[in-house]
Amino acid sequence: MTIVRIVYASVLDLRTDEAYYWTWSKELQLCFLDHPPMIAWFIRLGTALFGDTNLGVRFAGIVAMGASQLLLADIVRRVTHDARAVMLAALLPEAALYYGLLMAKVAPDIAAIPFALAMIWALVRLAETDDGRWWLAAGLFGGLALLSKFTVVMLLPAVAAFLLVPGWRSRWLLSPYPWCGALIALVVFSPVLIWNAQHDWASFRFQFVRATAPRDFSLRTFGDYLGLQFGQVGFVVLPVTLSALTLTAWRGYRKRQPVAILLSTAVLVPFLYFLWKSFTLRIGDTWPMFMWPIGFAAVAINIVALPRDGASAWFTRSTRRWARIAVASGIATVLLIFLYYVAAPWNFLGRTDPIGAEAGYQQVAARVDQELARTGATWIATSDYRTYAMMRWFFRGRVPVIQINERARFMGFRDPGMGLIAGHPGLYVVREPDGTGRLLAETTARREPLGRVERTWRGVVMDRYAIDTLTGWTPELAPPPDSPFYQWRWLAGELDGTARA
Template sequence: MTLLRIVYASAIELRTDEAYYWTWSKESALSFLDHPPAIAWLIRFGTAIFGDTPLGVRLGGIVAMLLTQLLLADIVRRLTHDVRAVVFAVLMPEAALYYGLLMAKVAPDVAMIPVAVAMMWSLVRLAQSSDGRWWLAAGLFAGLSMLSKFTAIMFAPAVAAFLLVPDWRWRWLRSPYPYLAVLVAILVFSPVLIWNVQHDWASFRFQGVRATANYGISLRTLGDYIGLQFGLVGFVMLPVVLTGLVLTAWRGYRTREPVAILLSAAVLVPFAYFLFKSTTLRVGDTWPMFMWPVGFAAAAVNLATMLKEGWSARMLRSSVFWARTAIVSGIAFVVIVFLYYVVVPWNLLGKIDPIGAEAGYEQVAARAQAALDETGATWIATTDYRTYAMMRWLFRGRVPVIEINERGRFQDFADPGMDRIKGHSGIYVGREPDNRSSLWENIPAKREQLATVERRWRGLVMDTYAIEKLSGWTPELSPPKDSPLFQWKVLAGEFERRILG
C-alpha cells in the first residue's frame, strides 16, 4: 500500500492547495495567515530529497502515514498484547480512503496526524508507567500538533477528561508535570503566537471568521458531512469504528479507566462538534481527518477487550466479521480509486470530481507562456490564490507571479522579483468571471484582452480563464490594511459561500 501511495504521489499533478502550501515552503515566514507553518516544513523536507516534483512535495505525507501506523501499532500492542488487534490497527487506516491513498496529498492535517497520535501514545505511556515525565512528551507533541493545525485544540477536552475523571486526578493536579506540559506546548507553538502578535492576530481572526460562519440550517451540509465520513473513512469502516468508540467510552466512564476515556473522547467530542456545525456550515473534507486514527486504535483495542470480557460467541463472531469486512472492502475501494485516477482514462464524475476539478492548469500555463512570448511581458498577475499557486508551481521561478489582491495572505513573503515587474507589462491570468470583478475598479492598469483558455480534464471543460495584458501599473505588495487589495476577512466568508454554491 505504501508503494501504491508512492505511485499515486508521483503520477498525479499537484492540486491547487498543495501548490499553495509548496509556495509557503519557499518562504522564511514564521507562520502564515491560513495555517501554522508545519506543513511548509514538511514539504521542504520532501523537496530537499526529491526536488520540486510531485513526489518531493508529497513525500512528507507518505512518511507521516508510516509513522502514524507505527504509533497506532505500539499503542494497541501496549494496551492489548494481542497480535491480531495490532494487525487490525495497522490495516484500518489502509482501508480508509483518506489515509490509504489521500495521505499522499499534502495538507496541514497530514503534518498534524502523526504528532497528534504521538501525543496520545505519550499519554498511554503515562497511564501505564505513572511516570510524570511523559506529560512533558505529551506537551511537546501537543505543541507540534498546534504548530500543524489549529484544530488540534479539539483534543483538549479528551486530555482534560483523561486528567480529571479517573481517581488519580488529585495526584496529577498537585504535580508540576501537567502544568509544565502546557508550558512546553506553548513554547513549541510560540512561532505562531509571535507571528500573530506582529500581524494583529491575523490567523486567529481569519480562522474565527470560518469557525463562526453561519448560513442557516441546511440538511444539505449535514448530509455532506455524514457522506464524506462514509466516503473517506469507509462505508463499513465508519460504523465499525463508531461502535468501538461508543463501547470504549461506556467502558471507560463506567470504570474510570484513563486510556479508554482519552481515546473515546478524542474522537467522539470532535465528531459531535463537526456534526453540530454541519447543520449550518459545510465542513471541509479534511477537517475531521485528524481524529479518526485515534478511533482506529480504540476500535482495535475494543475488539481485543471484548474477547476478554465474556461477550457471547455470536457477538464476538459478528464483531470480528465486520472488522475483517471493513478492512477487505476498504482496501479494495482504495485500490479501485487508485486505478481510476492513475490508469482509467475516463471522467465518470463530471465537474464534481475532486481531482479533476483542480486539474488541467498546464493548459492555462502554456497559454500564459505564449502570451508572455507574444507581448514581451515579464510577469504574471492573478486574482485568486489557487491560480497564483498553480502558476508559481508550473513556472518554477522562471517568471514572477503575484496575486494582486488578498495581500493579507502573503505577509512576510519574500520579494517575488519586483525588478522584473516594475516598469514592465504583465499578463493577467484569471478564472472567468473574476476578470469582470468590481475589484478592478481599484486597479489603474490598462487592460488588453488577449485570449481565453479552457482548463480541461479527460475531455471535460472544468473552467475558462481570461488572458489579458496589463500595462501602465505596478502592483503593490503591501497595500494598506483597509485596502480591498489587502483584505482577507470578507474573502474568507466568500470562500464559504462559493462552496455552498
C-alpha cells in the first residue's frame, strides 16, 4: 500500500491546493492567511530531497501515513497487549480512502494527523506509567498539531475530560506538569501568534468569519458532509468506527477509564460539531480527517475489551467479523480507485470528478507559454489562487505570476519580480465566467482579448479560460486592507457556500 501511494504521488498531476501550498514552501513565513505554516515546511523538506516534482511535494504525506500507523499500533499495543488488535489498528487506515490513498495528496491535515496522534499516544503513555512528564510530551505534540491546522483545537475537550473525569483529577490539577505542558504547546504555537499580531490577526479573523457567518439551513450541505465521511472513511469502516466509539464512550464514562474517555471524546465531539454545522455550512472534505485515526484505535481496543466487559459471544464475534469486512472491502475499494485514476482511460463522473476537476492545467500553461512568446509579455496575472498556483507550478519562476486580487493571501511574500512587471505588458489568465471586470474597470488597466483555452480531462471539458493582454497598469502587491484588491473572498461573496471551496 505504501508503494501504491508512492506511485499515486508520482504519477498524478498536482491539484490546485497542492500547488498553492507548494508556493508557500518558497516563502519564509511564520504563518499564512489560510493555515499555519507546518505544511509549507513539510513540502520544503520533500522538495529538498526530491526537487520540485510531484513526489517531492507529496513525499511528506507518505512519511506521515507511516508515522501515523506506527503511533496507532503502539497505542493499541500498550492498551491491549494483543497482536491481532495491533494489526487491525495498522490496517484500518489502509482501508479508508483518505488515508490509504489520499494521504499522498498534500494538505495541512497530513501534518496535523501524526502530531495529533502523537499527542494522544503521549497521554496513553501517561495513563500507562502515571509519569507526569508525559504531559510535557503531550504539550509539545499538541503545539505541533496546532502549528499544522487550527481545527485540532477541537481535541481540547478530550484532553480536558481525560484530566477531569477520572479519579486522578485533583492530583493532576495540583501538579505543575499539565500546566507546563499547556505552556509548551503555547510556545510551540507562538509563530502563528507572532505573525497574526503583526498582521492584525488576519488568519484568526479569516477562520472566524468562515465559521460564524450567518447562512441558511440546508439539507444539501448536511448530506454532503455525511456523504464525504462515508466516501473518505469507508462505507463499512465508518459505521464500524462510530459503533466502537459509542461503546468506548459508554465504557469510559461509566467506569471513568482515562484512555477510553480520551479516544471517544477526541472523535465524537468534533464529529458531532461538524454534523451540527453541516446544516448551515459546507464542511470541507479534509476538515474532519484529523480525528478518524483516533477512532481506528478505539475500534481495535473495543474488540479486545468486549469479552472483558462481559459482552455476549455472538456480539463479540459479530464485531470482529464486521471489522474484518471493513478492512477487506476498504482496501479493495482503495485499490480500485487507485487503478481508476492511474491506469483507466474513462471518466465516469464527468465534470464532478474530484481529481479530474483539477486536472489539465498543463493545457492552459502551454497556451499561455505560446502567447508569452508571441506577444512579448513578461508576466502573468490571474484572479484566483488556483490559477495563480498552477501557473507558478508550471512556469517555475521563468516569469513572475501575480494574483491581482485577494492580496491578503500573500502578506509578507517576497518580491515576485516587479522589475519585469512595472511598465511591461502582461497576460491576464482568468477562468470564465470572469467576475473581475468591474474590479479592473476602476484602474488604468487595458485588456485586449487574445483567445480562449479549454482545460479537459479524459475528453471532458472541465473549465474554460480567457487570455488577454494587460497593459497600462501595475498591480499593487500590498494594498491597504480597505482596498477591493486586498479582501479575500470569504468577505466578498463566497459566504453562501455555492462557490467552489
